[in-house]
Amino acid sequence: MPQVTEHGGGVWSLRVPIPDNPLGHTLVHVLDTGRGPVLVDTGWDEPASWTALTEGLAALGTSVAEVHGVVITHHHPDHHGLSGQVREASGAWIAMHAADTAIVRRTRAAAPGAWLDYLADKLAAVGAPEGHLAPLRAARAEGRMRTLPGLSAALPDREIVPGELLDLAGRRLRAIWTPGHTPGHVCLHLEEDHPANLPGRGRLFSGDHLLPGISPHIGLYEDPDDSTVTDPLGDYLDSLERVGRLGVAEVLPAHQHAFTDAQARVRELLSHHEARLTGLLALLTTPLTPWQLAERMEWNRPWDRIPFGSRNIAVSEAEAHLRRLVKLGRAEAVPGSSPVTYVAV
Ligand SMILES: [Zn+2]
Numbered sequence: 331m332p333q334v335t336e337h338g339g340g341v342w343s344l345r346v347p348i349p350d351n352p353l354g355h356t357l358v359h360v361l362d363t364g365r366g367p368v369l370v371d372t373g374w375d376e377p378a379s380w381t382a383l384t385e386g387l388a389a390l391g392t393s394v395a396e397v398h399g400v401v402i403t404h405h406h407p408d409h410h411g412l413s414g415q416v417r418e419a420s421g422a423w424i425a426m427h428a429a430d431t432a433i434v435r436r437t438r439a440a441a442p443g444a445w446l447d448y449l450a451d452k453l454a455a456v457g458a459p460e461g462h463l464a465p466l467r468a469a470r471a472e473g474r475m476r477t478l479p480g481l482s483a484a485l486p487d488r489e490i491v492p493g494e495l496l497d498l499a500g501r502r503l504r505a506i507w508t509p510g511h512t513p514g515h516v517c518l519h520l521e522e523d524h525p526a527n528l529p530g531r532g533r534l535f536s537g538d539h540l541l542p543g544i545s546p547h548i549g550l551y552e553d554p555d556d557s558t559v560t561d562p563l564g565d566y567l568d569s570l571e572r573v574g575r576l577g578v579a580e581v582l583p584a585h586q587h588a589f590t591d592a593q594a595r596v597r598e599l600l601s602h603h604e605a606r607l608t609g610l611l612a613l614l615t616t617p618l619t620p621w622q623l624a625e626r627m628e629w630n631r632p633w634d635r636i637p638f639g640s641r642n643i644a645v646s647e648a649e650a651h652l653r654r655l656v657k658l659g660r661a662e663a664v665p666g667s668s669p670v671t672y673v674a675v
């Protein structure tokens with residue numbers, strides 16, 4: 331696959347590698363504007379990724395110093411990792427939805443160890459066995475606490491306001507708020523005729539919200555300071571319908587490849603989640619903790635081969651599904667259970 335793909339109408343994508351990650355790369359999109367190139371996402375903060383980004387821009391006949399602005403779909407490090415370096419090299423502004431900016435601010439300000447403490451308490455509460463908690467406690471005790479990506483992520487200087495056009499010279503790019511994968515995830519709707527006249531209304535930079543062959547991770551929003559009972563899976567399903575209604579001609583996602591027929595992909599993902607929720611209800615005929623539910627859910631490999639860190643993500647996903655079932659009145663917490671168990675109603 332080429333490093334640089336021309337999509338027509340002043341839009342390109344650059345393949346920026348994500349080291350040691352099965353996703354392989356982030357597609358950083360470059361949008362030509364009257365004041366210079368604007369990037370949608372920037373890529374992982376690694377020297378090899380920076381090289382790919384700068385060489386890709388050079389191949390387009392521009393340079394990182396010319397970048398006018400950076401629009402971030404969501405705060406994850408494969409999307410926002412290089413934003414600070416791009417801003418330093420160019421003076422570009424960085425724009426993000428307020429809900430994800432709040433996460434960046436909180437992560438930067440967190441006391442060392444706060445995240446590990448939160449994770450250990452939370453995992454104990456959802457029924458993680460002692461064998462899973464011990465390495466977390468050991469890392470805390472040995473002071474190995476500030477190794478997570480995103481601890482020094484760049485603070486954005488502009489807010490992406492849902493429904494509004496971004497201030498881009500000569501382009502019509504509208505922010506569509508699509509919470510679910512993160513609370514402040516946005517898709518960007520390029521409201522211009524498709525350059526190859528494909529039927530539909532413009533193109534959509536979809537970030538991680540809508541990908542051609544991957545169902546994005548939907549976990550809890552995991553805010554240690556907020557006890558609001560959110561429903562990220564419910565948010566995600568609503569966001570899918572919102573994006574389906576746009577009727578776009580083509581989707582330009584942040585991983586894999588561009589594709590058409592967004593509505594078909596939306597329908598596929600909606601029925602995937604409906605089937606998964608139904609499958610979980612069958613498991614919940616006996617009361618289970620979120621951890622036990624995660625152990626019994628279907629993943630891309632057997633539970634005993636899922637690495638330590640990925641199990642935390644899997645449990646978060648199990649909890650998001652439980653939240654949805656509870657909200658729908660199809661499951662409930664068993665009163666007095668500790669760690670809490672859930673059962674189908
Ligand atoms: Zn993501």
Ligand SMILES: [Zn+2]
Nearest residue numbers: 406408538584
């Ligand atoms: Zn991603």
